[in-house]
Amino acid sequence: MDDSIPPADARDAGEHPADIADRLQSMPAPDAAVALRDLPREAAARTLAEMDRDAAAAAAGTLPAVDAAALLTDMPHDEAADIAARLAPDLRTQVLAHFGTSDAARVADLMRYPGDSAGGIMQDRFIALPADATLGNCQERLRQWSEEDLPSASYLYVVDADRRLLGVVPIRDLVFRKPDRLVREVMNPTVRSVTVDDDRETVARLFAQYHYLALPVLDREKRLAGIVEARQVIGIVQDEATEDMQLMVGLSGEERTFTPWRRSLVPRLSWLLVNLATTFLAAAVVGLFEETIAKWTVLAVFLPVVAGQGGNAGLQTLTVIIRGMALGELQGRAAWSALGKETVLGLLNGLAIGLVVGLAGWWWKGSFILGAVVAVAMLFNMLAAAVSGVVIPAALRMAKIDPALASSIFLTTVTDVAGFFFFLGLAALVMRFL
Amino acid sequence: MDDSIPPADARDAGEHPADIADRLQSMPAPDAAVALRDLPREAAARTLAEMDRDAAAAAAGTLPAVDAAALLTDMPHDEAADIAARLAPDLRTQVLAHFGTSDAARVADLMRYPGDSAGGIMQDRFIALPADATLGNCQERLRQWSEEDLPSASYLYVVDADRRLLGVVPIRDLVFRKPDRLVREVMNPTVRSVTVDDDRETVARLFAQYHYLALPVLDREKRLAGIVEARQVIGIVQDEATEDMQLMVGLSGEERTFTPWRRSLVPRLSWLLVNLATTFLAAAVVGLFEETIAKWTVLAVFLPVVAGQGGNAGLQTLTVIIRGMALGELQGRAAWSALGKETVLGLLNGLAIGLVVGLAGWWWKGSFILGAVVAVAMLFNMLAAAVSGVVIPAALRMAKIDPALASSIFLTTVTDVAGFFFFLGLAALVMRFL
Numbered sequence: 001m002d003d004s005i006p007p008a009d010a011r012d013a014g015e016h017p018a019d020i021a022d023r024l025q026s027m028p029a030p031d032a033a034v035a036l037r038d039l040p041r042e043a044a045a046r047t048l049a050e051m052d053r054d055a056a057a058a059a060a061g062t063l064p065a066v067d068a069a070a071l072l073t074d075m076p077h078d079e080a081a082d083i084a085a086r087l088a089p090d091l092r093t094q095v096l097a098h099f100g101t102s103d104a105a106r107v108a109d110l111m112r113y114p115g116d117s118a119g120g121i122m123q124d125r126f127i128a129l130p131a132d133a134t135l136g137n138c139q140e141r142l143r144q145w146s147e148e149d150l151p152s153a154s155y156l157y158v159v160d161a162d163r164r165l166l167g168v169v170p171i172r173d174l175v176f177r178k179p180d181r182l183v184r185e186v187m188n189p190t191v192r193s194v195t196v197d198d199d200r201e202t203v204a205r206l207f208a209q210y211h212y213l214a215l216p217v218l219d220r221e222k223r224l225a226g227i228v229e230a231r232q233v234i235g236i237v238q239d240e241a242t243e244d245m246q247l248m249v250g251l252s253g254e255e256r257t258f259t260p261w262r263r264s265l266v267p268r269l270s271w272l273l274v275n276l277a278t279t280f281l282a283a284a285v286v287g288l289f290e291e292t293i294a295k296w297t298v299l300a301v302f303l304p305v306v307a308g309q310g311g312n313a314g315l316q317t318l319t320v321i322i323r324g325m326a327l328g329e330l331q332g333r334a335a336w337s338a339l340g341k342e343t344v345l346g347l348l349n350g351l352a353i354g355l356v357v358g359l360a361g362w363w364w365k366g367s368f369i370l371g372a373v374v375a376v377a378m379l380f381n382m383l384a385a386a387v388s389g390v391v392i393p394a395a396l397r398m399a400k401i402d403p404a405l406a407s408s409i410f411l412t413t414v415t416d417v418a419g420f421f422f423f424l425g426l427a428a429l430v431m432r433f434l
Numbered sequence: 435m436d437d438s439i440p441p442a443d444a445r446d447a448g449e450h451p452a453d454i455a456d457r458l459q460s461m462p463a464p465d466a467a468v469a470l471r472d473l474p475r476e477a478a479a480r481t482l483a484e485m486d487r488d489a490a491a492a493a494a495g496t497l498p499a500v501d502a503a504a505l506l507t508d509m510p511h512d513e514a515a516d517i518a519a520r521l522a523p524d525l526r527t528q529v530l531a532h533f534g535t536s537d538a539a540r541v542a543d544l545m546r547y548p549g550d551s552a553g554g555i556m557q558d559r560f561i562a563l564p565a566d567a568t569l570g571n572c573q574e575r576l577r578q579w580s581e582e583d584l585p586s587a588s589y590l591y592v593v594d595a596d597r598r599l600l601g602v603v604p605i606r607d608l609v610f611r612k613p614d615r616l617v618r619e620v621m622n623p624t625v626r627s628v629t630v631d632d633d634r635e636t637v638a639r640l641f642a643q644y645h646y647l648a649l650p651v652l653d654r655e656k657r658l659a660g661i662v663e664a665r666q667v668i669g670i671v672q673d674e675a676t677e678d679m680q681l682m683v684g685l686s687g688e689e690r691t692f693t694p695w696r697r698s699l700v701p702r703l704s705w706l707l708v709n710l711a712t713t714f715l716a717a718a719v720v721g722l723f724e725e726t727i728a729k730w731t732v733l734a735v736f737l738p739v740v741a742g743q744g745g746n747a748g749l750q751t752l753t754v755i756i757r758g759m760a761l762g763e764l765q766g767r768a769a770w771s772a773l774g775k776e777t778v779l780g781l782l783n784g785l786a787i788g789l790v791v792g793l794a795g796w797w798w799k800g801s802f803i804l805g806a807v808v809a810v811a812m813l814f815n816m817l818a819a820a821v822s823g824v825v826i827p828a829a830l831r832m833a834k835i836d837p838a839l840a841s842s843i844f845l846t847t848v849t850d851v852a853g854f855f856f857f858l859g860l861a862a863l864v865m866r867f868l
Contacts, residue, residue, distance in 0.1 A: 016643075018644055018645075019643075142609060142610050143610055143612070150606060150610060152588075152604070153606075154588055170586070171605060171609065172584060172586070172605055174609045175573055175576060175577075175608045176576050176577055176579065176584060177577075204668070207665065207668050208668050208669055208672055209452050209453075210450060211665045211668075211669075213586065213588075213663075213664075229647075229664070230647075230663070230665035231641065231645045231646065231647055234642050234645075234667050234668055234671055235642055235645075237668055237671045237672055238671055238675070238761065241672070241675030242675075242757050244679075246753055246754070246757070248753075249749040249753050250746065250750060251753060251754065255754055256758065256761075257754060257755065257763045257764055257768065257772045258763060260775075261775045261778045264779060265779060265782055265783070268747075268750055268779065268783060269782075269787075271746075271750075272743065272746060272747055272750075272783055272786075272787055273790070275742065275743060276739070276743060276790060276791065278742070279742035280739065280794065282738040282742065283735045283738055283739050284735075286734055286735045286737070287735045290731050290732065290734070290735065293734050294731040297724050297728040297731075298721075298724065299734075300720055300724070300733075300737065301717045301718075301720045302717060303720070303734065303737055303738065304717055304720060304737065304741060304854070305710070305713045305716075305717050307738060307741070308712075308713035308741075308846060309706065309709060309710060309713060311745075311846070312683065312705075312706060312709045312842075312846070313702075315683040315842065316685050316706075319682075320685065320689055320690075321691065323676050323679055324691035327672065327690075329690060329692060334691065334692070338691045341691075341694075341698070344695045345695050345698060345699060345702065348695075348699055348703075349699070349702060349706055352703055352706075353703075353706055353707070356707070360714065408746075408749065409746060412745070416738050416742065420738070
């Protein structure tokens with residue numbers, strides 16, 4: 001994570017590395033690599049660090065190992081690790097060979113953590129203080145640091161001899177408090193932390209709930225291993241929301257508008273084929289009642305009404321539930337009260353919509369029976385939509401699958417199949433008695 | 435925005451005000467008000483500030499004006515303004531009468547800005563420095579401040595006599611740089627700022643792109659009026675994403691799983707009724723071809739396949755486009771290249787899915803003609819889905835409406851109507867020549 005003040009060269013060039021990165025990541029990798037080589041080294045390193053990780057690794061992968069290493073050694077360890085982890089194994093080995101021993105070890109250490117864990121997103125630049133120093137001592141000592149080693153941190157972390165976290169001191173305390181006070185006296189000892197294995201979504205939720213400026217990350221031995229800053233979490237929250245929206249409709253979760261169509265085609269087509277199988281299921285239900293439709297063709301006219309309303313009402317429920325899960329609102333008993341709420345809404349919406357559809361059917365086609373059949377089918381389908389809008393993501397979550405995954409496809413299967421079955425089945429039943 | 439370190443009383447009680455707020459905001463307002471009165475005043479103020487704004491105003495609205503004022507005067511001006519703005523006008527006047535003159539003026543000032551603008555989200559607690567002081571002077575002077583007046587800021591802002599922004603100094607510079615240096619020498623003069631009227635989504639996008647710790651907000655006279663911190667933006671990014679997901683399917687944008695069903699019913703039902711009107715449009719298209727279906731009932735079986743596939747493929751496109759717009763990826767020419775990409779994908783997916791559906795139709799019902807008709811209709815509908823997935827949100831945005839608003843409802847209307855029209859029209863045409 002870079003500081004928010006652009007370095008001198010980028011300022012001179014008038015373009016922020018993040019903006020150069022936007023252009024480079026929509027180019028083919030070899031072109032992006034050429035563009036990187038044309039930049040001053042520091043700007044190139046910052047640009048590479050700002051690029052989408054896959055695009056960055058692809059671009060770095062087309063550079064000679066020595067050039068790639070020059071860029072990676074110039075960026076924070078966590079960003080170098082993210083990119084190095086995506087390089088081909090032999091190139092990665094060559095690149096890491098150009099790092100100093102301690103840097104190489106730290107990068108390798110960070111590479112062990114999956115990208116969606118706290119360990120995978122933490123920075124390893126932070127300031128650790130001993131508890132028995134005075135604030136004045138600390139300030140003196142920190143003034144010796146070279147500027148480029150200084151983290152942008154909001155907190156100073158107080159640790160014991162084993163690097164175990166004892167407390168935090170807001171950096172402003174070094175400025176605002178009397179220099180003769182002991183770190184131990186001013187530190188806050190009840191500091192919240194996460195561990196390297198925590199999910200990054202959990203980390204994001206803590207930031208959203210408690211407005212932390214930064215959170216310390218502990219390794220498996222409970223030693224301070226890194227920190228996550230609020231400004232890093234903004235991108236994570238955006239990515240997680242994008243992922244949920246995309247998974248719901250059968251997208252990869254990582255597609256962007258600038259993703260080339262060649263890379264979008266297969267993931268999209270795969271889910272469309274799954275969707276196709278599910279629509280055939282709905283078609284088979286209609287097929288069961290072909291004879292009924294042959295005798296009473298107007299039923300076909302109402303098929304899209306029954307299916308469309310059920311699908312839309314179900315999508316409303318599904319969206320509230322999946323978002324509620326992502327925001328951590330649906331723990332324990334809250335899930336049951338959500339099911340209750342959605343069932344009530346399904347019932348009331350079903351009664352209202354059923355009434356309108358029934359009257360419309362009666363008036364349009366002059367058949368009271370048709371109106372009654374479509375009204376009752378509508379009510380049942382809205383209930384099915386409400387219940388499955390809660391049950392589908394809950395079941396996916398229980399199965400340890402992302403609750404958003406293809407959930408809208410599963411949902412419309414339920415609403416199509418149930419809707420057609422209620423509607424045509426009821427019509428067949430009624431016809432037998434007429 | 436409160437500091438991340440819980441105050442002593444909350445620490446003793448073992449519960450963070452944000453967690454108390456979660457419980458209180460799902461209670462009826464009078465119960466929440468009683469619970470607030472049972473808390474120590476500082477904890478109550480912090481809890482109220484953490485609550486959902488509408489719930490906070492409802493709870494504060496049931497308190498006597500003097501008690502409500504006690505809580506509001508105990509919180510930062512921006513949070514007090516957000517809640518005060520939602521109180522009934524006469525209660526608001528009574529509450530503001532309890533504020534000191536300068537505080538009342540600042541709260542009233544902040545209330546003028548809409549909640550979705552930079553002015554509506556900024557804090558007015560920041561540290562402004564003169565350019566000609568030394569860092570040591572500044573540090574001395576800041577040590578005189580009482581602790582509760584100190585903002586948690588990461589930057590110090592350098593202003594001239596007219597409060598015009600000259601530059602920023604990272605707060606760590608007070609710690610790490612030599613005390614005899616002038617503010618003017620160490621400040622970064624190329625500081626990015628936003629104005630009070632900028633959209634909060636624009637602000638969030640700047641944070642996401644450039645990883646700022648904080649951004650200064652200027653008033654209409656270009657004077658420094660407040661700051662926005664990265665940790666505030668996390669909640670905004672979450673809310674904006676939730677809003678987009680919800681608007682797409684015809685939800686209010688503000689519904690949460692804990693929203694009582696009474697408040698969810700009307701917004702949901704309204705869009706379901708709009709959706710009903712659009713499904714009647716699709717039904718009318720089927721109605722046009724009732725005779726065709728009467729002669730060839732198996733057509734009815736394929737209706738859900740044509741509509742379902744088109745709807746799902748269109749939702750994929752729509753989701754990518756709406757998210758791309760929210761993330762600022764779709765400016766200028768990028769919109770055209772997105773249309774190109776989606777059209778290519780629509781064509782290729784349409785060919786693939788059309789082929790599979792065609793073969794399935796041929797094999798299942800033993801009719802090559804049926805297979806051919808459904809295959810061609812599928813291809814056309816996938817193209818219509820792709821184009822409308824781009825055009826619908828683009829048109830909404832051009833009309834200055836949120837591009838997400840009910841877009842999935844409009845989209846499925848297009849895919850249903852176009853799909854049925856292509857499919858049944860083609861079938862009618864073919865039948866005439868057979």
